[in-house]
């Protein structure tokens with residue numbers, strides 16, 4: 001284990017994408033091998049020194065930032081194994097937790113396979129993606145990180161470790177799970193509260209008869225250190241066809257999306273069946289308008305779609321998409337199409353440019369970003385967007401919304417330029433979170449709760465839910481040192 005204490009060196013661990021300032025630690029411990037971690041954790045546990053696991057620190061909720069104690073970094077544990085083919089539809093790859101998501105994707109692609117989860121930020125470490133159950137634009141067809149994690153090797157703060165394979169350990173009807181570690185059996189009892197059955201990254205996974213691996217995925221660095229993962233791969237598409245459509249009314253954009261979803265639900269060959277359906281509101285488009293003259297002046301909303309192509313049916317698919325686009329009253333001459341992977345890469349840069357621009361503003365203002373991550377059940381999206389509109393109008397603060405409309409999951413970003421505005425945006429966010437919950441949704445569908453969103457999670461699970469979480473965490477991290485203040489307020493551990 002390399003121990004770093006010099007502030008100038010360790011300050012790199014004190015900033016992530018949340019805009020939160022003031023993170024600090026006594027030292028950073030950089031693991032040189034997996035074997036370094038059990039003795040380190042047992043020592044920290046004995047001395048009661050809090051440990052925060054840092055991935056690549058691209059997180060949005062300050063969950064990888066430490067406030068005292070030690071930082072544990074797995075940046076050197078970044079090996080990526082070879083692709084192992086199982087049959088013509090599946091393969092797998094074993095990776096260490098510090099491996100960069102882009103490198104995993106590249107290695108898989110070089111052999112004709114795809115690691116489908118596609119969060120916009122590819123510099124994240126896979127350990128961070130697993131801890132936050134990250135997802136991205138292609139979730140509409142391919143789902144989230146959880147869907148591609150077949151196995152994990154995890155280390156607990158008592159120094160024990162476990163290999164957890166999907167399908168091996170399940171919760172019984174009381175929520176109890178027994179599993180093997182290298183030091184004997186462990187028993188845990190899942191916390192009790194209600195979580196909606198939609199895309200969700202808020203709170204510990206506690207669905208009935210949960211698979212243990214799903215409980216560790218999304219646990220935001222609070223239960224164990226992931227050191228290794230076995231990931232599922234699927235055949236990579238041969239080509240991709242996509243488009244960005246600019247609408248002069250938001251309703252037209254919604255109608256288009258509903259039409260596409262209606263066709264795509266049948267998942268038919270030679271038919272409209274996108275892997276991503278992304279939304280951009282007027283302010284999001286105007287923010288990058290100078291970089292992209294293709295965006296028309298009277299724009300009110302934009303939709304980006306990408307369809308994966310596996311056979312020689314490009315022309316048929318193009319025809320089908322043109323039909324849907326034209327039937328939505330859009331002139332196809334004004335649509336920005338991409339007809340191969342190279343052109344489609346431009347779309348990804350376009351998509352990435354929005355959070356990048358937002359982050360530039362946030363960094364300049366030195367006030368944390370307030371960005372929603374809600375998802376609502378089918379049919380409820382326009383209700384919550386209208387609600388947000390009213391809130392934004394009343395507050396008069398700079399805002400923009402973009403995100404995964406295919407899954408009714410949007411990021412409304414409100415940018416404060418001083419502390420007073422920040423307080424106002426937090427209050428507004430709380431009302432939006434409340435509305436999402438009232439509509440049967442979640443306050444976080446992909447970024448997790450971290451240290452910043454406790455009050456929003458409370459709207460879903462209540463104080464009783466937090467108490468359940470604390471009891472559950474303590475039963476695994478007996479020393480109570482890992483990822484403190486992530487997911488629920490640390491006061492509940494006292």
Ligand SMILES: Cc1cc2nc3c(=O)[nH]c(=O)nc-3n(C[C@H](O)[C@H](O)[C@H](O)COP(=O)(O)OP(=O)(O)OC[C@H]3O[C@@H](n4cnc5c(N)ncnc54)[C@H](O)[C@@H]3O)c2cc1C
Pocket residue numbers: 016017052053054055056057058059060063064074097098118119120121123124125126127128129130131132133134135136137220221222224225226227355356446447483486
């Ligand atoms: C421009 C931009 C775009 C983004 N787009 C997306 C997006 O589309 N979808 C999305 O989901 N997120 C997105 N994010 C957020 C971020 O990339 C994800 O949350 C990512 O999963 C964080 O990974 P990380 O390695 O940076 O983890 P960190 O930020 O370092 O840590 C996040 C959490 O993971 C825990 N952790 C890290 N490694 C381990 C480990 N080995 N074992 C146990 N716990 C661990 C940490 O303790 C912490 O709780 C974006 C961020 C940026 C900057």
